Amino acid sequence: MAYVDAIVQGILLGGLYALFAAGLSLIFGVMRLVNIAHGDFIVLGAYLALITIQMTGLHPFLALIIVVPVMALAGYAIQRGLLNRTLGPNLLPPILVTFGLAVVIQNTLLMGFSTDTRRLAAGSIETASLSLGPISIGWLPLLTFVVAVVLIVGLEQVFYRTAIGRAFRATSDDAETARAMGINTRHVHALAMALSFAVIAIAGVFLAVRSNFDPFSGPARLIYGFEAVIIGGLGSLWGTLAGGVVLGVAQALGAQISPAFQILAGHIVFFVILAVRPRGLFPRMD
Amino acid sequence: MSKSALRVTLGLILVAVVFASAPAWAGRADLRLYGEFMSYLALAVLWNLLAGYAGLMSVGQQAFVGLGAYVLFIGVVTLGMSPLLTLPVAFVVTGIAAAFFALLLFRLEGAYFAIGTWVAAESVALVFAGIPSLGGGAGMSLPAAAVRGIADSREMREFVIYWLLCGLGIGTLAAAYALIRSKPGLALMALRDNPMAAMSVGVDIKRIRFWTYVLVAALTGVIGAVIFLQKLRVSPQAAFSLPDWTVAVIFIVVIGGIGRLEGAVVGTVVYFVLRELLKDYGVAYLIVLGIVAILVVTFSGGGLWGLVEKHLRWSLMPTHRKRDG
Amino acid sequence: MSADPILAVHDLSAGYGDFQALFGVNLALPERGLLGLVGANGAGKSTLFKAILGQLPRQREMVTFRGEPIGHLRTEAMLKRGIAVVPEGRRLFRSLSVEENLQMAAERGRKGDWTLDRVYALFPILAEKRSMPSQSLSGGQQQMVAIGRALMANPEVILFDEISLGLAPIVVNDVYAAMPSILGSGISAIVVEQDIERVRRMADHLVCLNEGRVVLSGPTGAFTKAQITTAYFGE
Known part of the structure; x- marks a missing residue:
């Protein structure tokens, strides 16, 4: 029974990992850029929520009204002002620049907030749970999972049903021709990053409500998000959710064996998938 | 030889x-x-x-x-x-x-x-x-x-x-x-x-x-x-340790000049000088290194050594660019 | 030339990094005209299109539209100015359906008579395949999408880059059959084409490039086939 419980909790944990991964998957899809600072921006979002709550007294979920647009603007500015300059045939510059950003963010947060761990208080939802026979499901993990699913449905709609989604796909296919068709690809890239940062903001708040965080919590979030993307298959948002769930279940089962084994179990599943299905579980058909 | x-x-x-x-x-x-x-x-x-x-x-x-x-x-x-x-x-x-x-x-x-x-x-x-x-x-x-x-x-x-x-x-x-x-x-x-x-x-x-x-x-x-x-x-x-064995090394190479042997030497010197200068300010040297690395990659892919190479070539043929422009 | 040219290139030099591919090219496309651009592989035809479109660095005065310099504009601004391209190799957006490809330029181009319905009337096969992935179409059908995509922006000028490339002769005829309707709607065009006979039949003006330089330029009727062939091979 403990294992059934672990699987259920793992699936729900996968929702959080899908939140970490969705923004990463999105910008890779649009501009083949991997943001090494992705996890650190998630943590930055969490600190931004912390400040917002301290200043306004808002509930963490209501603080999203402020954190999401601020982060989205920041994403637009970073892409337009910095990262667009690094996009080109050479793959190293964007990796190096986002790597530099990661270190700068971590250490700036360290100077501003010390190494103290923080958490956002969300009230009774943190501990409330729903009993299904012997298994109890926390409302917060369930809400996280539902938000992840809704977000992925929403992103799919944006990608496949809207004009900006068409521009995302066209730019991803062939940026030079997209420009000849009147698309300002620098603006499109910046919009994609803004969208990714909006998702990052949501991920940051859910991370901060569910667990402690400190200035160095980012890299682990990047790694979980990255593992979810690779396990699920590049370029597929639903695959990313599936990847998050596989990773969450692997970690939860690993923790059943020994608490010290939790993270390593996730890494092992990642390497096994890489060995037997290098394109992930649900690669995009093309 | x-x-x-x-x-x-x-x-x-x-x-x-x-x-x-x-x-x-x-x-x-x-x-x-x-x-x-x-x-x-x-x-x-x-x-x-x-x-x-x-x-x-x-x-x-x-x-x-x-x-x-x-x-x-x-x-x-x-x-x-x-x-x-x-x-x-x-x-x-x-x-x-x-x-x-x-x-x-x-x-x-x-x-x-x-x-x-x-x-x-x-x-x-x-x-x-x-x-x-x-x-x-x-x-x-x-x-x-x-x-x-x-x-x-x-x-x-x-x-x-x-x-x-x-x-x-x-x-x-x-x-x-x-x-x-x-x-x-x-x-x-x-x-x-x-x-x-x-x-x-x-x-x-x-x-x-x-x-x-x-x-x-x-x-x-x-x-x-x-x-x-x-x-x-x-x-x-x-x-x-990622910060000790990889982050520092990446900054060294990027700042000195990636893809150039001299880059590693120049970068290591710059790294140690910066670290010693800023040692009273905690992690500030990492923030400075990060910003310098970002600027170097964005504006001069070749790092400091790349600038030296460019500068030397320019000063050896000082009229070259003016005539073209 | 009776009227002012709609699109003109003045003393244009351009290239890729250190490699210069065009040397002082001059060219003038008359309003409602069709200019045939010929030359061997590597003569600089595609490079000239890229330079006009701003995909390669060029200077403000080197390209003019109705006499106004546009050589400083970015590529994405050219479509709004009324210049569209049918690129070499078609370059459809592979993750977009046929209809989405057609809508791409329309959203950012100008308003006008060319609508989805009119493009489907010109190429009825595309209406049947409107929701198919663009890559599932035959080469000729893909070329029709590429042409339709340019038309949907309601441009004044279209640059056609080797639309017969890789197509069977009978399919090429099908594609070119659309040309009178396109020109009839008031669009001017520069057509890059390897088939010199077709250019002679179709174009009012002819420019021949050789190794990045204009070696022949004038009304098509002014040149014999032998003159064109000589210029083409640069003998």
Whole structure:
């Protein structure tokens, strides 16, 4: 029974990992850029929520009204002002620049907030749970999972049903021709990053409500998000959710064996998938 | 030997003599600093070969530093080997581990390869943290009796370790220089300048990348073993530290000039100068390094050495640009 | 030339990095005209299109539209100015359906008579395949999508780059059959084409490039086939 419980909790944990991964998957899809600072921006979002709550007294979920647009603007500015300059045939510059950003963010947060761990208080939802026979499901993990699913449905709609989604796909296919068709690809890239940062903001708040965080919590979030993307298959948002769930279940089962084994179990599943299905579980058909 | 090769060789010999004689004229603290400089120089030269030439952007080199360190400790403490004898073992073991990683990680492209190497390093660290006989997360120490095998006096031991680090720093630089001028080195240069063109003229990219990755890892393992021979204590956190063994090295190479041998030297000097200047301000030097690295990549891909090269060419032909413009 | 040219290139030099591919090229496309651009492989025809479109660096005065310099504009601004391209190799957006490809330029182009319905009337086969992935179409059908995509922006000028490339002769005829309707709607065109006979039949003006330089330029009727062939091979 403990294992059934672990699987259920793992699936729900996968929702959080899908939140970490969705923004990463999105910008890779649009501009083949991997943001090494992705996890650190998630943590930055969490600190931004912390400040917002301290200043306004808002509930963490209501603080999203402020954190999401601020982060989205920041994403637009970073892409337009910095990262667009690094996009080109050479793959190293964007990796190096986002790597530099990661270190700068971590250490700036360290100077501003010390190494103290923080958490956002969300009230009774943190501990409330729903009993299904012997298994109890926390409302917060369930809400996280539902938000992840809704977000992925929403992103799919944006990608496949809207004009900006068409521009995302066209730019991803062939940026030079997209420009000849009147698309300002620098603006499109910046919009994609803004969208990714909006998702990052949501991920940051859910991370901060569910667990402690400190200035160095980012890299682990990047790694979980990255593992979810690779396990699920590049370029597929639903695959990313599936990847998050596989990773969450692997970690939860690993923790059943020994608490010290939790993270390593996730890494092992990642390497096994890489060995037997290098394109992930649900690669995009093309 | 060509004229320029002769000049470089003489220069390296001169530098080697100056540094090797340091125990005669430098204090104990300075000697440690020079030793550390040499270890970073070696790590930077190696990472530059990997990322700057072979296009393998690894952020997981701490895996090999840590593996090398643990080979030393296991060899000495568990198997009773002499510390110096463990160095070739560290070379072989980390090389084999790298070959194994490569099988999986080479399936990932570009930035995903980068994060993959990171996950690999995290996994290795977790494995070592989970082995109780190696002290788990707390790590272990080298017994004094075992270290005495290197030399009897503490002072002499420190000299020997310092010379080892000098040998690794200057030796790696010299070896990289020789490699770049050799036939496989030409393939590496072609790979750096244009992977597609390199492939079309018959450079076996996969093979050359594999061997660069494995050899760089093996040497990184030896450096790790010597670094922790100096520290006398190892723990998973220290041995597999991303900030210490990879972040600093990446900044060094990027700021100095990625894909240029001189870049590693210039970058290491800049790194140590900045770190010493800002040592009273905590992590500020990391923030400064990060910002400088971002600016360098965005506005001058070739780093500081790239600027020097450009400037020299410009001043040798000062009217060239004006006439064209 | 009776009227002012709609699009003109003045003393244009351009290239890729250190490699210069065009040397002082001059060219004038009359309003409602069809200019045939010929030359051997590597003569600089595609490079000239790229330079006009701003995909390669060029200077403000080097390209004019109705006498106004536009050589400083970015590529994405050219479509709004009324210049569209049918690129070499079609370059459809592979993850977009046929209809999405057609809508791409329309959203950012100008308003006008060319609508989805009119493009489907010109190429009825595309209406049937409107929701198919663009890559599932035959080469000729893909070329029709590429032409339709340019038309949907309601441009005044279209640059056609080797629309017969890789197509069977009978399919080429099908594609070119649309040309009178396109020109009839008031659009001017520069057509890059390897088939000199077709250019002679179709174009009012002819420019021949050789190694990045204009070697022949004038009304098509002014040149014999032998003159064109000589210029083409640069003998």
